[in-house]
Amino acid sequence: MRSLIAQRPFVAALSGLSRVCINRPAPIGAQLANSLVQGQRYASVKSQGAYKKKSKRGIPKKLGAKRTGDQYVIPGNIIYKQRGTLWWPGENCIMGRDFTIHAMATGYVKYYRDPARHPDRKYIGVTFEKDDVLPYPAHAERKRKLGRTAHQIRPEAPKPEISPSGIPFQITRVEKGEPDRLLRLRKDYSYREDNWRIGRLVQTTGLKIKRFRTRKQYFRHRRWRREREIEGQRKAAQRREELGDDAVKVVKQLSKKALKKAKKAGRK
Amino acid sequence: MSRCQSVARPLARQLQQRSMQQCLAIRSFNTTSSQQNAAASAAAAVEPTPLDLDPDTVLPEFEDALIKAGKMPIGSRRRRVALRSNPNSLPFEQLPYQAFQEARKILAADREQKIAKIKEEVEKIARIEAVEDSQFKGGPKMKATRLASLRKYVEELKIKADVNDPIVKKRFEDGLGDMNKPIYRYYAEKKWRSYDQRLITQRISQFHIVPDIIPKLVPTADVQLYFRKAKVAPGQIVDSIVSENPPRLRVQLFNPGERLVTVVVVDPDVPDVENDTFFNRCHYIAANIPLSPTDTSLPLSKIKADDQLALPWLPAFAQKGSPYHRMAIFLLEQLPGERVDVAKVKELYASSRDKFSLKSFQSKFRVRPFGFNMFRSVWDDNTAAVMARHGLPGADVELRTARVHSLKGPVKLRGWEAKRQGPKYRQLWKYTKRIRGLSNARGWTKRK
Numbered sequence: 026m027r028s029l030i031a032q033r034p035f036v037a038a039l040s041g042l043s044r045v046c047i048n049r050p051a052p053i054g055a056q057l058a059n060s061l062v063q064g065q066r067y068a069s070v071k072s073q074g075a076y077k078k079k080s081k082r083g084i085p086k087k088l089g090a091k092r093t094g095d096q097y098v099i100p101g102n103i104i105y106k107q108r109g110t111l112w113w114p115g116e117n118c119i120m121g122r123d124f125t126i127h128a129m130a131t132g133y134v135k136y137y138r139d140p141a142r143h144p145d146r147k148y149i150g151v152t153f154e155k156d157d158v159l160p161y162p163a164h165a166e167r168k169r170k171l172g173r174t175a176h177q178i179r180p181e182a183p184k185p186e187i188s189p190s191g192i193p194f195q196i197t198r199v200e201k202g203e204p205d206r207l208l209r210l211r212k213d214y215s216y217r218e219d220n221w222r223i224g225r226l227v228q229t230t231g232l233k234i235k236r237f238r239t240r241k242q243y244f245r246h247r248r249w250r251r252e253r254e255i256e257g258q259r260k261a262a263q264r265r266e267e268l269g270d271d272a273v274k275v276v277k278q279l280s281k282k283a284l285k286k287a288k289k290a291g292r293k
Numbered sequence: 294m295s296r297c298q299s300v301a302r303p304l305a306r307q308l309q310q311r312s313m314q315q316c317l318a319i320r321s322f323n324t325t326s327s328q329q330n331a332a333a334s335a336a337a338a339v340e341p342t343p344l345d346l347d348p349d350t351v352l353p354e355f356e357d358a359l360i361k362a363g364k365m366p367i368g369s370r371r372r373r374v375a376l377r378s379n380p381n382s383l384p385f386e387q388l389p390y391q392a393f394q395e396a397r398k399i400l401a402a403d404r405e406q407k408i409a410k411i412k413e414e415v416e417k418i419a420r421i422e423a424v425e426d427s428q429f430k431g432g433p434k435m436k437a438t439r440l441a442s443l444r445k446y447v448e449e450l451k452i453k454a455d456v457n458d459p460i461v462k463k464r465f466e467d468g469l470g471d472m473n474k475p476i477y478r479y480y481a482e483k484k485w486r487s488y489d490q491r492l493i494t495q496r497i498s499q500f501h502i503v504p505d506i507i508p509k510l511v512p513t514a515d516v517q518l519y520f521r522k523a524k525v526a527p528g529q530i531v532d533s534i535v536s537e538n539p540p541r542l543r544v545q546l547f548n549p550g551e552r553l554v555t556v557v558v559v560d561p562d563v564p565d566v567e568n569d570t571f572f573n574r575c576h577y578i579a580a581n582i583p584l585s586p587t588d589t590s591l592p593l594s595k596i597k598a599d600d601q602l603a604l605p606w607l608p609a610f611a612q613k614g615s616p617y618h619r620m621a622i623f624l625l626e627q628l629p630g631e632r633v634d635v636a637k638v639k640e641l642y643a644s645s646r647d648k649f650s651l652k653s654f655q656s657k658f659r660v661r662p663f664g665f666n667m668f669r670s671v672w673d674d675n676t677a678a679v680m681a682r683h684g685l686p687g688a689d690v691e692l693r694t695a696r697v698h699s700l701k702g703p704v705k706l707r708g709w710e711a712k713r714q715g716p717k718y719r720q721l722w723k724y725t726k727r728i729r730g731l732s733n734a735r736g737w738t739k740r741k
Binding site: 097099100102131163164165166167169170171172173174175176177178 | 501503504505508509564565566569570571613614615689690691692693694695697698699700
């Protein structure tokens with residue numbers, strides 16, 4: 026604040042200079058700029074009304090109570106829309122992620138307070154009976170509804186072995202030296218194995234796909250291998266040292282393939 | 294090297310040395326081949342050695358036999374192995390560390406002080422008891438209050454005398470504590486309150502046991518639930534084939550003395566389709582069961598006496614489609630020296646287990662709930678078979694959620710097809726009717 030005040034005389038001097046130099050009225054942009062510098066607005070700017078215009082009406086959010094007290098609701102009905110928790114969900118109600126209160130049972134809406142639960146909060150609840158008063162007594166049994174109807178369980182109809190077209194629904198393919206395969210009748214009247222059974226076939230081959238069962242095992246092996254390598258290199262270096270400089274003649278290690286190739290070339 | 298490896302290294306080294314020594318010893322006396330040697334050692338491993346019969350040093354493979362014999366193995370397996378390898382180690386209290394021994398002396402002095410205080414207080418109690426009620430300053434009421442507070446103080450001192458003793462703490466942690474002594478009961482209660490008590494109180498409130506079955510319940514004893522030897526956490530959903538047979542309870546009391554106890558198992562979630570509610574059903578009642586802090590096992594299947602078992606175990610079952618059933622197990626304390634009339638219980642509840650009220654049972658037979666545990670039951674693959682085995686009806690009935698119809702009226706259908714349903718568009722019916730899944734020849738339908 027102090028710095029602002031300190032700058033004031035300097036700003037005034039600047040504006041005084043401008044007034045002296047320029048006599049004709051400046052364009053609006055410059056006027057605005059000047060006014061910003063001087064801290065005052067001319068009538069010509071004010072008459073445009075830019076400062077007084079209020080914002081246009083926004084989109085209404087339609088908040089508030091959607092159901093009054095004692096009104097009948099069914100599960101999922103919205104009882105109250107709000108920003109923040111003006112009201113809290115009480116008996117048979119839940120709060121959505123935008124704080125909307127929904128009914129969770131069929132019944133009658135009650136707006137109430139429950140000092141035993143919270144001293145300040147206002148709750149919205151739904152009771153099964155219109156005459157009920159919320160909150161219910163503290164040690165009374167909860168009032169619950171089953172909300173289910175009883176139906177006989179129909180026994181599952183046995184699937185016939187032969188399809189309506191007279192061919193079996195499934196056949197077994199028996200091949201010597203191979204596991205039996207179950208082929209099923211498809212919609213296009215072809216017989217094909219289930220995809221998940223095909224996937225299982227890999228297990229019957231006895232192939233070892235992964236050398237290590239777990240990652241941990243693999244890393245343990247890698248570390249062991251690397252240690253062995255380092256050990257070998259160390260020993261080789263030691264041997265070289267013992268033999269001295271004349272033994273440096275290195276015999277290049279060749280792979281089996283390269284050896285074979287060299288042999289072939291030599292024969293020619 | 295990881296931390297646990299570095300911890301176990303000295304132990305492993307010791308074991309290695311020991312096994313090597315054994316090998317050497319065997320070789321010196323034996324001239325047979327190494328294969329025979331191996332066979333002999335394998336045979337020896339099967340037979341329990343005296344060390345394997347000792348709960349302090351038993352190996353994992355002999356634990357079961359020992360537990361069957363009634364002795365619980367002590368401490369961790371690692372500790373037991375360490376003890377085996379070094380059987381003649383110094384007892385804990387004789388460890389040759391100067392600071393340790395000095396600290397022990399201080400603790401011993403404190404204990405002497407506490408015991409002297411106890412003696413003093415006991416004498417004071419005796420003196421007060423000797424005075425007649427009318428002679429006592431403040432009258433008989435004051436005398437009773439004074440005596441009660443003094444006795445409470447003595448109990449406190451008894452605990453304070455031993456609470457700093459490392460040997461006592463060790464004995465408790467090894468499971469060797471004598472629950473007749475106040476200090477071990479104090480430790481047991483402290484342990485229970487640190488976790489299990491909190492868990493069970495949470496289950497009581499979150500499963501609404503308190504307003505639904507009884508108005509008030511404050512558990513004061515540790516009750517654990519076991520089905521088929523396996524411990525079941527409170528509130529766990531148990532397979533119906535597992536809960537077909539009654540469970541075993543492990544009850545640890547924390548106040549002294551023997552008392553008679555009633556066990557009641559209630560299911561408060563039996564669906565009542567006609568009235569669209571639930572009701573309570575009693576699954577088990579047994580009364581006059583003696584319990585004390587020292588005997589903790591309470592297998593419900595072993596209670597068969599006529600003056601104890603009132604209602605035999607009814608397996609937990611839930612009909613298909615019904616919400617989970619809470620099976621609440623209550624332990625109720627009978628008044629001291631009073632027995633529950635089991636014949637009367639049978640007469641009241643044997644004819645119908647439905648619509649059972651624990652509240653009225655409590656007032657009729659003057660019992661007070663002190664222990665609680667629970668499990669849950671849902672419809673599963675085995676429920677139908679369990680119900681058939683016990684002659685329970687309802688396995689062929691399924692409960693389906695009742696449809697709640699919207700409060701709004703039917704909505705007029707929209708769209709190109711809906712517009713062209715009338716006879717005016719007869720030439721288009723081949724396109725607008727018979728739409729698979731939407732309509733049939735008779736008109737527009739909704740898919741089920």
